[in-house]
Amino acid sequence: MGREVAESCVEGIMIEMVSAYCSRFYANKQDLAARRLESIGFQVGVQLSERYTMDRPRFTDHLEAIKFICKDFWNELFKKQIDNLKTNHKGTFVLQDNRFRWLTRVSIHPSPITQADSAAPLVDSRAALTANMHLYFPCGIIRGALTNLGVPCAVSADISNLPACSFVVRIKV
Amino acid sequence: MAKLVPRSGDAVFASVERVNAELFTLTYGAIVRQLITDLEETEEVNKQLDQMGYNIGVRLIDEFLAKSNVSRCVDFKETAEVIAKVGLKMFLGVTATVTNWDAEGTSCSLVLEDNPLVDFVELPDTCQGLYYCNILSGVIRGALEMVSMKTEVSWVRDMLRGDDAYEIRVKLLKQQMGRDRFASIPQAAVIL
Numbered sequence: 001m002g003r004e005v006a007e008s009c010v011e012g013i014m015i016e017m018v019s020a021y022c023s024r025f026y027a028n029k030q031d032l033a034a035r036r037l038e039s040i041g042f043q044v045g046v047q048l049s050e051r052y053t054m055d056r057p058r059f060t061d062h063l064e065a066i067k068f069i070c071k072d073f074w075n076e077l078f079k080k081q082i083d084n085l086k087t088n089h090k091g092t093f094v095l096q097d098n099r100f101r102w103l104t105r106v107s108i109h110p111s112p113i114t115q116a117d118s119a120a121p122l123v124d125s126r127a128a129l130t131a132n133m134h135l136y137f138p139c140g141i142i143r144g145a146l147t148n149l150g151v152p153c154a155v156s157a158d159i160s161n162l163p164a165c166s167f168v169v170r171i172k173v
Numbered sequence: 174m175a176k177l178v179p180r181s182g183d184a185v186f187a188s189v190e191r192v193n194a195e196l197f198t199l200t201y202g203a204i205v206r207q208l209i210t211d212l213e214e215t216e217e218v219n220k221q222l223d224q225m226g227y228n229i230g231v232r233l234i235d236e237f238l239a240k241s242n243v244s245r246c247v248d249f250k251e252t253a254e255v256i257a258k259v260g261l262k263m264f265l266g267v268t269a270t271v272t273n274w275d276a277e278g279t280s281c282s283l284v285l286e287d288n289p290l291v292d293f294v295e296l297p298d299t300c301q302g303l304y305y306c307n308i309l310s311g312v313i314r315g316a317l318e319m320v321s322m323k324t325e326v327s328w329v330r331d332m333l334r335g336d337d338a339y340e341i342r343v344k345l346l347k348q349q350m351g352r353d354r355f356a357s358i359p360q361a362a363v364i365l
Binding site: 007 | 199211212233308
């Protein structure tokens, strides 16, 4: 095991990074903020995947690269593997982490039901927005890692089933 | 109520959740790189890193007080030792040495030989004037302000700029003795 730091250091800078980009730098341009956060993640993903695959031969196909992300890569980052991998065999993969570590400190508060309509969404939209902003960074990491391994792709996240988080990888042809 | 025994830096570090330092180092590096691209002015980047650090410090102090069982420091000398041996250790896994006290005992240096923020980092020539580790000085300033110490924290030596160590100068400007600003601090840290 290499050098370690407290997990709160990583969480601290991640939360502050999202806050700085969303509230200070691009307060009125959330999509720009999102792109910057994803870009930071991308850089980190490229470098991490480079380090973690230094001693092994190149992956032979996309599936091998995706499996590497699900197992070894996820393990290095989160001390666990991806819980569920699905594919439509047409270039889309869904990587599901049943308890995504980086979301455990971002809570989603159910908003009080003030309307008569009982079908009102329970998730406060502002909190959902914040949670989504926190996902651009890990999506970027996955995209950076896969791109570095020869798998150009687009990555998005789905948190409709908290605390599980699904990362949707669409391979670019 | 029994007095809580303060824990050593090693003990606290061993008890917190830890992660691969690489993730931390690379994330920080990517943030600095992105800030340089987006903000262009080095001085602005330094300012933002300090601000981010301040915000982090303001939050980290609670975790520090809760996990270290450190009670109210008697004086600033004790505060400096606690930051160097327990605070830095608990979060970054490294300790610092406290040196160069001034005559009044309100100003000192924290010297770090080892600094996880800078693993594998080299500054290009285009980054003259960048205080790469400025987040750290911000953290210290923010954390101390939460325990009612207003300080000025600055860099004296920086290995990324060619010096032989990292030296942070911490100067106590004002210490409030009143209790009204202690609202968010757990009982262990309040003088009863």
